[in-house]
Amino acid sequence: VPNLQGPRYVSPVPGGGFVVSEECGDVKVFMSSCKLLCSLSSKYGHQFGNPAGVCVDTDGSILVADEQRRTVHLFPEHGPPICLVSTGLRRPAGMACSSSGHLFVADTVENCVKVFKYCVRPP
Numbered sequence: 001v002p003n004l005q006g007p008r009y010v011s012p013v014p015g016g017g018f019v020v021s022e023e024c025g026d027v028k029v030f031m032s033s034c035k036l037l038c039s040l041s042s043k044y045g046h047q048f049g050n051p052a053g054v055c056v057d058t059d060g061s062i063l064v065a066d067e068q069r070r071t072v073h074l075f076p077e078h079g080p081p082i083c084l085v086s087t088g089l090r091r092p093a094g095m096a097c098s099s100s101g102h103l104f105v106a107d108t109v110e111n112c113v114k115v116f117k118y119c120v121r122p123p
Contacts, residue, residue, distance in 0.1 A: 001034050009094065010053045019062050021051040027064050040064070044081050046073070053095035053105065057119070065092035065105060072105060074118070084118050 013019055016032030025048045027040040040046060041060065049068025056062050063084070070083040072092060085092075087093040090109035092093050097119025101119030106112075 001030060004028070008051070009023050011056055013056050013062075014058070014060055019054050019056060021054050021064065023050070025050065026090060027051050027062070029055060029062070040075055043074055046075075046081050052093050053077060055095045055097045057097045057101075058099050059119075063103065065089075065095050067091055072103065072116075077102065085116060088114065 004020060005026070007020050008023055009021045011019050013029065017030050019027060019029050019038065021027050027048065029037045029040070030032055031037050041048060049066050051064050052067045053065040054062065060077055063072060064075065065072050070092065071083055072090045072095070074082045074084050084103065085105070089105065090107055092105050093108045094106040095104060101117055103116040103118050105114045105116070107114055
């Protein structure tokens with residue numbers, strides 16, 4: 001995939017495709033054909049500081065850690081972004097989410113992985 005501006009983290013998207021964070025302050029979503037589907041900053045009007053870790057949950061929502069702002073935002077397919085974590089992170093980097101709604105965030109300053117419960121599915 002050419003023409004990325006400092007690609008950092010990448011994660012697959014359910015159904016094919018992938019999402020990539022860029023050092024320039026954007027996150028891009030690609031189809032399985034490697035064609036650009038959208039830019040999150042353009043689609044949502046969201047300004048990133050320094051996007052780092054990315055992951056996609058079982059609902060297809062994209063989660064992005066922002067190193068500069070020390071936050072994690074969830075970008076649903078429809079609707080506005082949701083700030084999931086706004087305190088307690090010093091330098092969020094890699095992330096992963098589980099099918100049970102847990103979010104795992106590597107904090108490189110504190111040398112640990114922090115676990116958050118962000119989604120509770122009804123039985």
